[in-house]
Amino acid sequence: MANFNIDADKDLTYDAIVIGSGISGGWAAKELCEAGLKTLVLERGRIVEHVVDYPTMNLDPWDHELRGSLTPEQRAKHPQGGRSGFIGAFNEHFHANDLENPYTEVKPFMWVRAHQMGGRSLLWGKQTYRWSDLDFEANAKDGNGVDWPIRYKDIEPWYSHVEKFAGISGEALGLPQLPDSHFLPPMELNCVEKQIKSRIEKDFPGRNMIIGRVAHLTQPHNGRGQCQSRNRCDRGCPYGAYFSSNAVTLPAANATGNLTIRPYSIVQSVIYDEQKGKASGVRIIDSETGEDIEYKAKIIFVNASTLSTTQILMNSTSNRFPEGLGNDSGELGHNLMDHTYRIGAMGTVDGFEDQYYKGRRPNGIYIPRYVNLKGGPQSDKFVRGYGFQGGGYRNGWGAGSNQESFGGDFKDGLMTPGSWEFFITGFAECLPSHENKVYLNKDVLDKWGQPTLSVDAEWGPNELELNKQIRIDAREMLEKAGLKDIIDFDNKHEMGYGIHEMGTARMGKDPKTSVLNGTNQVHGCENVFVTDGACMTSSSCVNPSLTYMALTARAANHAVSELKKQNL
Structure with missing residues (x-):
């Protein structure tokens, strides 16, 4: 796919270096390469070529000895990430080994990592929503954190730019709190979801x-095949039907002839040139040989994923930045955020026994935020808000689990679809807090002798109040929709379960209170850009990955422009 330059000339200088090849790193590589820059992508893990390296993409449960369960040896590699429930035999090879990559939980925090070309873009849930000015103005209006240095109008054209290339399916609604994207045709709600939609929207005006x-x-779209509703996305899609770096942005970067990818490259630090007042390159450790190698470039994009990016910046010390690159404010490592998750309600639906659906749709329903909006219901218990994700489905053969039945009738019954069920779970916004932080732990080293991270973060009072209301609202909506046997739940969880960790190197207007400026450049070292989740100043309540894509494309465009002006 690309120039897998693992024996690169150690003195070779590139126009640009991108650290990481996940969602934001892939976009940085594409935009920089298409602008004509010779670009080196440094990937911590192995190469994963689209289709070629998706070994489980077509396997059924009965094709696996343990029917998809992890072996004890596999499970032992994931004592922390395994708590997510997302790691199974068919995708375990895409998840990082926690034993080789330890971190310390000062307070419980689950960190899911993926160390290979494409990173977590091979594993993500693909929910893609634009933020609005409601989100970019929130900190300024309620006094939490610092004000964003940008507004929706600054990023809107870049949302359009990435959406048109990536391909986003959905329905335009004209909601101010959830701006519409450039959409491909939407997937279809099933019969039960259509009924529940009509009941909720009738009984709760303002809820969609x-x-x-x-x-x-x-x-x-763009030479890629459409979704086949197999719902095996986290194994890699042979059709390229969902967005991943491997299927979309890295092939585009490679087509320019300007891309070099170097795998097994653990970035130890960004090198700061004291005389020139800017970064001169990147120092890596070859994870296979242990060799230290330095690469040089005019601009550097740090896109290793939120916490790994911050770890690299913290490890990048110099006389100018003794506490880590760009850490004049002391905010590097602080303001860690996530989304609350696993709170909601579920129940059964009467009727529709003669109806079913085709395939395994890799998508569900969404109920956008409706509380604390202009002209809508307000709460005096919390600020910000939440949305819901979920869906309706029919029970399958799994309904026969743990039953004492046997014989022909029992087997025949397993082939008959079971009852309809419906569930919703809330995603609530997390406020930025200086107390939620990560820092280098020099007493716990990784396999390559590098300091690891300690994570010290927990939900605050506002998040806990949001969760209480999510549970109340979820039950009330399902009751009004006519569901039976309703169970509302709060599966209490630590931060990290949403797998939307963000913050720790936030953007801001003032170098005294932030790490990055309004174009994602490190304050005091403007040829270093950070456009992954580390840059986020607040968390909104919607999935953040589309915003990472847009911020990255915008920053890359700015970097190229500044290079042409010889300002970097």
Whole structure:
């Protein structure tokens, strides 16, 4: 796919270096390469070529000895990430080994990592929503954190730019709190979801239930095939139907002839040139040989994923930045955020026994935020808000688990679809807090002798109040929609379960209170850009990955412009 330059000339200088090849790193590589820059992508893990390296993409449960369960040896590699419940035999090879990459939980924090080309873009949920000015103005209006240095109008054209290339399916609604994207045709709600939608929207004016907006192709697009509703996305999609770096941005970067990818490259630090007052390159450790190598470039994009990016910046010390690159404010490592998750309600639906659905749709419903909006219901218990994700489905053969039945009738019954069920779970916004932080732990080293991270973060009072209301609202909506046997739940969880960790190197207007400026450049070292989740100043309540893509494309455009002006 690319120039897998693992024996690169150690003195070779590139126009640009991108650290990481996940969602934001892939976009940085594409935009920089297409602008004509010779670009080196440094990937911590192995190469994963699209289709070629998706070994489980077509396997059924009965094709695996343990029917998809992890072996004890596999499970032992994931004592922390395994708590997510997302690691199974068919995708375990895409998840990082916690034993080789330890971190310390000062307070419980689950960190899911993926160390290979494409990173977590091979594993993500593909829910893609634009933020609005409601989100970019929130900190300034309620006094939490610092003000964003940008507004929706600054990023809106870049949302359009990435959406048109990536392919986002969904339905336009004209909601101010959830701006519409450039959409491919939406996926379809099933019969039960359509009924529940009509009941919720009738009984709760201002609440909308829509099909999820997702980075799944519902028609062929840019040479990629459309979604086949297999719902095996986290194994790699042979059709390229969902957005991943491997299927979309890295092939585009490679097509320019300007891309070099170097795998097994653990970035130890960004090198700061004291005389020139800017970064001169990147120092890596070859994870296979242990060799230290330095690469040089005019600009550097640090896109290793939120906490790994911050770890690299903290490890990048110099006389100018003794506490880590760009850490004049002391905010590097602080303001860690996530989304609350696993709170909601579920129940059964009467009727519709004669109806079913085709395939395994890799998408669900979405109920956008409706509380603390202009002209809508207000709360005096919390600021910000939440949305819901979920869906309706029929029970399958799994309903026979743990039953004492046997014989022909029992087997025949397993082939008959079971009852309809429906669930919703809330995603609540997390406020930025200086107390939620990560820092280098020099007493716990990784396999390559590098300091690891300690994570010290927990939900605050506002998040806990939001969770209480999510549970109340979820039950009330399902009751009004006519569901039976309703169970509301709060599966209490630590930060990290949303797998939307963000913050720790936030953007801001003032170098005294932030790490990055309004174009994602490190304060005091403007040829270093950070556009992954580390840059986020607040968290909104919607999935953040589309915003990472847009911020990255915007920053890359700015970097190229500044290079042409010889300002970097």
